[in-house]
Amino acid sequence: MRRACIAGVLFLVSIACRDSPPSDPPRAAAPPSLLLITVDTLRADRVGAYGDVSARTPAIDALAARGALFTNAFSVAPITLTSHASLLTGRYPAGHGARHNGMRVDLAVPTIAGSLSRAGLVTGAFVAAFPLDRRFGLIKGFQTYGDTMPRGPDGRPANERAGRVVVDEAVGWLEQHRSERFFLWVHLFEPHAPYGDARGGRPAQARYADEIREADRQVARLTDALGGARDSTIVAFTSDHGEAFGEHGEIAHSVFVYDTTLRVPLILAGPGIAHRTVDVPVSLVDLAPTVMRLLGAGAFDADGVDLGPALAGTALAGRTLYAESFAPLLDFGWSPLRAVRTGGWKYIAAPRPELYRVATDAAESINALGGERQRATAMQAETDRYSGTALPAGRTTDRETAARLQALGYVSGGRSGATRPDPKDRRAVAARIAQVTSGELHGPALERMLLRILEDDPRNPLANLRLGYVLLESNRCARALPRFRAAIEAGYPSADAHLGLAGCQAAGRDFTGATATLRAADATEPGNPVVLANLGLMLSDGGTPEAAINPLQRALTTDPELHQARFGLAIAFARTGRRTEAANEARELLRRLPATSPQRAEVERLLRAIQ
Numbered sequence: 001m002r003r004a005c006i007a008g009v010l011f012l013v014s015i016a017c018r019d020s021p022p023s024d025p026p027r028a029a030a031p032p033s034l035l036l037i038t039v040d041t042l043r044a045d046r047v048g049a050y051g052d053v054s055a056r057t058p059a060i061d062a063l064a065a066r067g068a069l070f071t072n073a074f075s076v077a078p079i080t081l082t083s084h085a086s087l088l089t090g091r092y093p094a095g096h097g098a099r100h101n102g103m104r105v106d107l108a109v110p111t112i113a114g115s116l117s118r119a120g121l122v123t124g125a126f127v128a129a130f131p132l133d134r135r136f137g138l139i140k141g142f143q144t145y146g147d148t149m150p151r152g153p154d155g156r157p158a159n160e161r162a163g164r165v166v167v168d169e170a171v172g173w174l175e176q177h178r179s180e181r182f183f184l185w186v187h188l189f190e191p192h193a194p195y196g197d198a199r200g201g202r203p204a205q206a207r208y209a210d211e212i213r214e215a216d217r218q219v220a221r222l223t224d225a226l227g228g229a230r231d232s233t234i235v236a237f238t239s240d241h242g243e244a245f246g247e248h249g250e251i252a253h254s255v256f257v258y259d260t261t262l263r264v265p266l267i268l269a270g271p272g273i274a275h276r277t278v279d280v281p282v283s284l285v286d287l288a289p290t291v292m293r294l295l296g297a298g299a300f301d302a303d304g305v306d307l308g309p310a311l312a313g314t315a316l317a318g319r320t321l322y323a324e325s326f327a328p329l330l331d332f333g334w335s336p337l338r339a340v341r342t343g344g345w346k347y348i349a350a351p352r353p354e355l356y357r358v359a360t361d362a363a364e365s366i367n368a369l370g371g372e373r374q375r376a377t378a379m380q381a382e383t384d385r386y387s388g389t390a391l392p393a394g395r396t397t398d399r400e401t402a403a404r405l406q407a408l409g410y411v412s413g414g415r416s417g418a419t420r421p422d423p424k425d426r427r428a429v430a431a432r433i434a435q436v437t438s439g440e441l442h443g444p445a446l447e448r449m450l451l452r453i454l455e456d457d458p459r460n461p462l463a464n465l466r467l468g469y470v471l472l473e474s475n476r477c478a479r480a481l482p483r484f485r486a487a488i489e490a491g492y493p494s495a496d497a498h499l500g501l502a503g504c505q506a507a508g509r510d511f512t513g514a515t516a517t518l519r520a521a522d523a524t525e526p527g528n529p530v531v532l533a534n535l536g537l538m539l540s541d542g543g544t545p546e547a548a549i550n551p552l553q554r555a556l557t558t559d560p561e562l563h564q565a566r567f568g569l570a571i572a573f574a575r576t577g578r579r580t581e582a583a584n585e586a587r588e589l590l591r592r593l594p595a596t597s598p599q600r601a602e603v604e605r606l607l608r609a610i611q
Helices: 003-008 059-066 078-090 112-118 163-177 204-225 229-234 284-294 327-332 375-386 399-407 423-437 445-457 461-473 477-489 498-506 511-524 531-543 547-556 565-577 579-592 598-610
Strands: 033-039 067-074 122-126 143-146 183-189 233-238 263-269 276-278 321-325 337-342 343-347 354-356
Touching: 003 445, 033 078, 033 284, 059 067, 059 204, 078 112, 078 284, 078 321, 112 122, 112 163, 112 284, 122 163, 143 163, 143 321, 143 565, 163 183, 163 204, 163 327, 183 204, 204 461, 229 233, 233 284, 263 284, 321 375, 327 423, 337 375, 343 375, 354 461, 423 445, 423 461, 423 547, 445 461, 461 477, 477 498, 498 511, 498 531, 511 531, 531 547, 531 565, 547 565, 565 579, 565 598
Parallel strands: 033 183, 033 233, 067 276, 122 143, 122 183
Antiparallel strands: 067 263, 233 263, 321 337, 337 343, 343 354
16 A cells, blocks of 8 residues: 555545654754664563553663653564564565565565665664564665674574673664764564563463563663764654453454554654654554655655654544554464554444443453444454455475474464454463463473364364374374374475474475475475475485485575584495595585584594595
8 A cells, every 4th residue: 555545545534643742853963873772572561661660671761761751652563573574665565575574575565764775874684583584674775784693512593592692783883874874674473472481480470570671771772872873863763563461362463453463562762853743643654654754765655654753743634544454364363463553543444343432441351342333344354454365375485484483483374265263262262372482382282272263273283293293202202293293284484394294204204295395395495494304304215315406505595504404414425435525515514513512522423424
């Protein structure tokens, strides 16, 4: 959707800005720079400046004390990638295409990073979690994009990194570019689940608060690092979405579109911005056109609007704000949820729609649909215009992507079908899935939870997949095989289920079946390094090491740090009599392995054997 999509709003009401009162804004002698800070999964009502007296967020509160605080800012989706794509493009999800984690941003869509880079600003981004990896398209326009995750002893990358590490990199970048005009985006993954160490028995909300405090400490480091550039830098602070702790039966985020996961903090501070509080509802799509004007970069084609009038204390015309979650559809085959907000009302399009007068029912506790049918019909039409008529295709995430998203609490599956359950009727299942993906359940407790999910939803692809891996890892392959097959039959779109199936087949000495399964995965997802590595290892161990060399080399071309693939390649070379190449790969692996890696001894034995 473009600006034209926003023109036909149903309710044109004037909503005033509440001044607090405004102070004189600092003025920059030259056009300012921009520091954008996004703290993942941060609820607005857990920040001191937003009224939480128990919060320990002095750095965030200090930004609010010298800038504009928006009390009613809403995300476009409770999904990390989707929300950040809207932040950086000013487009609602249908306009940029990344409607769930693991999808890709349409590279034809302009971004503020691209526009500012062309305007002469130096641009850098440093992100803390895999959903924002460069492969998904947010790198566009950034001259530096820091997304390198730490690796384990086997060379596999982690899925997140500590905020202090991200800020270390960002501060180093700032020291190099502080004298230039810059756009710096820093993403922190605290307080995303899992929240700290659950073994001490502390409740989730207490651990969530601890992680918010840590995020605030990193915000302080960033703002302090501005140094002399502070007075010439606009700081935009926000979050991608909130978090639920049982409200509306939801745990975590991604499935539902209630305000517990859509309402976010939004603070703008810096030259040209007076201290004030703004109560008018705004969307994260408004940030892009707003900062572009504040930076003197001119108009920016977006679905959002420039909030300049609100920053100046002028009333904004009422309009419609949109949000969605296609996670229920793409992950579980349930109905997607879409919502519009206008004139103090919020409508949720679902098999059983919901309508709330949020102006007086902020908790969304009373469904007013029965007495407001005409209003609901009109808002349903608005919902359809914003979301588009075509449902997004299932993600083509590869096994690595799917596994890394699952490790962060996101899932990657789904099944098609004309009849889709209302997520409200799957609240218990969704809550249990959130517990499964939280990383806080292990062993028998995890297995029991997965079995409970499958009692209520026998074809659930994620539960079948995860139970398959629990059984595989405990050497119960006969029971794991049907679980992996059920996940595949239910429409699990990535290679994850195929890899589990191949693992079971190999454990049963069915190398022919395992090889066929891996070849099918490779044909579906060409270039996936984990699939290629497993295929190569299977071919080599199955007696055809010559055929193993090509997939192993392809795997290492994509991910040179995949140590098991390099070890397998050295063995395949040795088995085919190519001793020099085998020795070269073994030496290269020793060069890359950490000094403390237990794998070094095995590689050294191989090297001695082939020399």
